[in-house]
Amino acid sequence: MQAIDLFAGIGGFSEGAKQAKVRVVWAANHWRLAVEFHSANHPDAIHVCQDLHQADWREVPRHDVCLASPACQGHSKARGKERPYHDALRSTAWAVVSCLEYHRSPFAVVENVPEFLDWSLYPSWVDALGRLGYSLAPHIIDSADHGVPQHRLRMFLVISRSKNPLVLNLPKRPHRPVSEIIEWDAHRWNPINKPGRSIKTLKRIEAGRKQFGDCFVAPFYSSGSGLTGRSIDRPIGTFSTVDRWAIIRGDQMRMFQPSEVRAGMGLPSTYVLPKTRREAIHLLGNGVTPVVATDILNELRRAA
Structure with missing residues (x-):
């Protein structure tokens, strides 16, 4: 299977795909720093730095799975007071529809905060995908249930070209204590x-x-x-x-420290991070825990 990674960030989705033996052939983000470090960790993919509203999908390789993490800040309860720019952040999800309209890939997986399902335009977004022949199955997943030493509750929308929504039977693993990732004597x-x-x-x-x-x-x-x-x-x-x-x-x-947060996200110790602490923490905090992506993609392969 081949995949593309939209709003790829530092590459948690791509790392999860790699662990599931899914080849990420193309990755894009609007932030040059994110593209730089995604490229450092996933050099085999084609990398593009651009606003995905402007993407020419004809230039994107064919693929089986579209992975996407549209901006969550406009949906999250942590955003605080509603601001005009939150509309622009929420609108990034429409890039997924544009991509699927052109490529008609068999699957897509969209990651966001659970509040994404409360978005006022969510019914219209779902309707647009339905008109393209897709069914949607929201999965609310806590990374801790997949063996990551962090409670990270996220919504993963499994989108498939099937008559009925594809509800995945995902494995669950024992919770791990945060003490495992603390580098007690290193800092x-x-x-x-x-x-x-x-x-x-x-x-x-x-x-x-x-x-x-x-x-x-x-x-x-x-x-x-x-x-x-x-x-x-x-x-x-x-x-x-x-x-x-x-x-x-x-x-x-x-x-x-960034190395501890990297471990808390479930990324390997060899994963390259920015030297600047603030940039590393920001990229990691925006990321996807790879093991969840791996578990989802492994189940998608079985369903294909």
Whole structure:
């Protein structure tokens, strides 16, 4: 099987395809940095940096599966107040319809936040795909159920040229603790009680200490897992595009490092990341966990 990867980011979807023995022949993103690092990790694919609203689908190789992760920021509850540019972000999903209209590939898999299903234009989007002969089956998947040490709830729409929606029977694996990916002695720690530390942060750490002891993880700002954090013996909450999670160890603390977030996304340790911490965290936080993509594609192959 061959695939293309739309809104490819750093390449979690493509890595999952590789593990499923699906060859990604073409990948595109509007952000040059994402294209650069997708290319570094998947050099055999053709890479294009462009707004996919402008894509000439005649130039895209034939394929069996269209993988796509349209912008989620316009749908996510974390977006905050509705802004005019959110409409532009949500409209990226129409590139999937354009691609399928031209190529009529047997399958597509679209990843987004579950709120994508509440989009006001979602019924019209589904109708457009239906008129092209496609059926849709939403799958709400937590990456932790696939053996990733991170609770990452995402919607994967399985789109198929079939009379009935294709509901996949996906495997489930035991949950893994976040302690497995913490590089305890590889990075610099800071004192918790250093000058300038906010009172809110100190109170949050103290509350977490009472519940979990001397070692635990906590959101560095108030949202996520309440105010006390969570045990290192369970999966962590979602890694986002900004520094969110801190590790507490005794009277010291530090933020998760890119190499740890990479492991928390289920990417191999050899996966190339930007040298700049902020860029690496942003690319990783926007990504797809490869094992979920692998499990979906393996089931699609059986259904083909």
